[in-house]
Amino acid sequence: MLPIRIRNRGEFSFATVLIGGAAWGLWLVSDLRFGTAMRMGPGYMPTMLCWIAIGIGAVLAIRSVAVSAPPPAAWAWRPVLSISAAIGAFMLVEKIGLLVCVGLVVLVASLGDRETRWSHSAMLAAGLATFAALIFVVMLGLPMPLLPTLLGY
Amino acid sequence: MLDAFAPIFGGLSVALEPANLLYCFIGAMIGTLIGVLPGIGPIATVAMLLPVTFYLSPVSALIMLAGIYYGAQYGGSTTAILVNLPGENSSVVTCLDGYQLARQGRAGPALAVAALASLFAGVCATLVIALFAPPLAEMALLFGPAEYFSLMVLGLVAAIVLAQGSLVSALGMIVLGLILSMVGTDVNTGALRMTLGIPELNDGIGFVPLAMGLFAIGDIIRNLENPEARSVMTGKIGQLWPTRDDFKRCIPAVMRGTSLGSILGLLPGGGAMLSSFAAYTLEKRISDDPSRFGRGAIEGVAAPESANNAGAQTSFIPLLTLGIPANPVIALMAGAMMIHGIQPGPQVMTNNPDLFWGLIASMLVGNAMLVVINLPLIGLWVSLLKVPYRLFYPAILVFCCIGVYTLNNSIFEVGLLILFGVVGYAFLKWGCEPAPLLLAFVLGPLMEENLRRAMLLSRGDPSTFITRPISLGLLLAAFGLLLLIVLPAFKRTRAQAFQEQP
Numbered sequence: 001m002l003p004i005r006i007r008n009r010g011e012f013s014f015a016t017v018l019i020g021g022a023a024w025g026l027w028l029v030s031d032l033r034f035g036t037a038m039r040m041g042p043g044y045m046p047t048m049l050c051w052i053a054i055g056i057g058a059v060l061a062i063r064s065v066a067v068s069a070p071p072p073a074a075w076a077w078r079p080v081l082s083i084s085a086a087i088g089a090f091m092l093v094e095k096i097g098l099l100v101c102v103g104l105v106v107l108v109a110s111l112g113d114r115e116t117r118w119s120h121s122a123m124l125a126a127g128l129a130t131f132a133a134l135i136f137v138v139m140l141g142l143p144m145p146l147l148p149t150l151l152g153y
Numbered sequence: 154m155l156d157a158f159a160p161i162f163g164g165l166s167v168a169l170e171p172a173n174l175l176y177c178f179i180g181a182m183i184g185t186l187i188g189v190l191p192g193i194g195p196i197a198t199v200a201m202l203l204p205v206t207f208y209l210s211p212v213s214a215l216i217m218l219a220g221i222y223y224g225a226q227y228g229g230s231t232t233a234i235l236v237n238l239p240g241e242n243s244s245v246v247t248c249l250d251g252y253q254l255a256r257q258g259r260a261g262p263a264l265a266v267a268a269l270a271s272l273f274a275g276v277c278a279t280l281v282i283a284l285f286a287p288p289l290a291e292m293a294l295l296f297g298p299a300e301y302f303s304l305m306v307l308g309l310v311a312a313i314v315l316a317q318g319s320l321v322s323a324l325g326m327i328v329l330g331l332i333l334s335m336v337g338t339d340v341n342t343g344a345l346r347m348t349l350g351i352p353e354l355n356d357g358i359g360f361v362p363l364a365m366g367l368f369a370i371g372d373i374i375r376n377l378e379n380p381e382a383r384s385v386m387t388g389k390i391g392q393l394w395p396t397r398d399d400f401k402r403c404i405p406a407v408m409r410g411t412s413l414g415s416i417l418g419l420l421p422g423g424g425a426m427l428s429s430f431a432a433y434t435l436e437k438r439i440s441d442d443p444s445r446f447g448r449g450a451i452e453g454v455a456a457p458e459s460a461n462n463a464g465a466q467t468s469f470i471p472l473l474t475l476g477i478p479a480n481p482v483i484a485l486m487a488g489a490m491m492i493h494g495i496q497p498g499p500q501v502m503t504n505n506p507d508l509f510w511g512l513i514a515s516m517l518v519g520n521a522m523l524v525v526i527n528l529p530l531i532g533l534w535v536s537l538l539k540v541p542y543r544l545f546y547p548a549i550l551v552f553c554c555i556g557v558y559t560l561n562n563s564i565f566e567v568g569l570l571i572l573f574g575v576v577g578y579a580f581l582k583w584g585c586e587p588a589p590l591l592l593a594f595v596l597g598p599l600m601e602e603n604l605r606r607a608m609l610l611s612r613g614d615p616s617t618f619i620t621r622p623i624s625l626g627l628l629l630a631a632f633g634l635l636l637l638i639v640l641p642a643f644k645r646t647r648a649q650a651f652q653e654q655p
Binding site: 011013014018032033039041045046059063072075080109110113124128136142 | 204321329339342349374543546552554555570571574575605609
């Protein structure tokens with residue numbers, strides 16, 4: 001007997017996420033009233049949908065074993081991490097102000113590309129910070145601090 | 154018949170006010186810009202600009218956002234023809250013949266045909282909206298919850314058509330989108346569902362961080378994966394004006410593309426992309442010599458480009474008459490309307506006629522502007538394509554962050570942006586298209602609401618969906634569309650078009 005081999009890794013990963021996510025969802029809504037088809041409770045639709053998701057996940061999982069496809073290329077961790085970190089840096093905007101924050105986002109994001117030249121990134125950071133501050137805070141008056149408020153004033 | 158167009162003139166007086174003219178122009182410019190640039194589309198752009206619309210009048214806001222959507226259809230064809238990359242998803246099929254034409258030294262006529270076809274389609278689609286929106290709004294009054302539900306089922310099936318990858322994966326994405334839309338407070342009972350005890354989730358997952366994460370952030374990460382390989386046509390674009398033979402071939406193709414696009418735009422789930430696909434398939438089918446397609450057939454540019462513009466515009470009809478957003482971009486515009494306290498639906502036409510007709514008339518103005526923006530200024534857009542990606546993705550990122558944050562002043566939603574960005578990248582890796590998920594997320598709450606009401610009215614009997622004639626018709630249409638997807642000829646175009654994508 002042949003051992004079971006996954007022939008379509010992308011589809012298999014999606015199936016896993018679908019089944020896992022739906023199982024989690026089922027657990028989360030398990031204490032909500034289900035109701036009847038005529039008077040549906042808050043749990044009716046989520047429960048039904050989670051079961052459908054599990055069904056679709058099962059079909060995908062079976063297919064991923066039966067039908068082969070070229071494996072997806074490996075994850076490019078460098079951009080994943082640098083872009084996530086750049087957005088994470090923006091989460092500090094209320095503390096460090098828009099000007100510093102935008103510069104930080106640009107510099108951290110630039111780490112994602114190997115061909116980055118630092119002189120270019122620094123100019124881009126300065127330019128974008130000024131532009132964003134002018135458009136969003138000065139012209140449109142969106143409520144964001146421009147300068148760091150960390151130290152208090 | 155002429156009476157039907159009379160309100161457009163009233164609308165024109167709104168659209169021609171200097172402020173609205175300015176916002177129409179800004180929208181058309183931004184639309185062309187993001188259309189030309191691959192890696193950023195109308196979904197992310199409209200989402201970014203949503204907070205800005207707080208500060209505009211509702212008419213100006215919608216005129217600008219609409220301009221971005223149909224402007225992107227113009228810009229997208231430029232990149233498709235010159236670089237063989239779809240600047241916009243709806244120009245995927247334009248690459249097939251457009252790039253071949255460019256290689257044969259006929260980039261000029263291809264660009265001109267794309268712009269003129271779009272203009273013709275844009276004007277026609279505007280008249281279609283003026284003609285059909287009022288009766289449709291009246292018909293909406295006949296719609297009960299069962300009909301609404303079936304209509305949305307049809308929309309979700311249509312979304313599968315434009316999904317890359319397998320049918321089952323697309324179904325999975327739809328169900329996932331529906332489940333995500335259930336997060337938050339249940340409107341009927343007030344019960345909290347799947348909020349994990351996080352108070353920020355009581356109002357549900359934010360649409361903007363979800364849309365931006367899946368589309369903008371996921372795309373940025375994927376684009377950074379590979380070193381840039383973009384070869385802009387360096388040769389001369391050549392003479393712009395098409396030959397007489399081109400015109401002879403294109404005129405019927407544009408007519409068919411426009412009609413098809415106008416009809417498919419009406420579908421929830423329809424819009425620019427579905428229309429361009431269907432138009433290309435149709436042209437190839439009825440052509441005397443199908444082998445010309447893919448080798449530089451000018452009809453292969455004219456038909457999809459007219460169809461995507463027509464589809465983009467008529468996809469406003471479901472929102473303005475039924476209150477159903479047909480696709481994620483339109484859903485964001487519904488958001489813009491609600492920011493100003495206007496509930497999308499059949500009552501917009503009677504309660505806010507200036508808004509309704511002003512928006513429609515602005516499309517005439519905008520399309521005229523777009524031809525000018527695109528053809529004479531083509532050199533500007535070509536030079537823009539030479540700006541390396543590494544200088545422009547940090548800018549996209551900054552504007553995404555600012556857009557998400559300022560919408561609700563919520564740091565939490567910026568955090569969600571990271572999560573959905575990584576998820577979006579994973580989906581791309583696994584060959585799952587995120588568009589169906591997003592549409593399902595938009596329609597989810599409406600579907601649940603109408604399903605609950607329909608079942609309550611029918612006392613729990615599901616046959617209500619097939620005993621009511623309009624509902625039955627919609628479900629049969631959904632079934633027919635599913636059959637169409639598995640049809641070999643259509644399947645081949647779909648596969649071929651997606652193969653061209655990098």
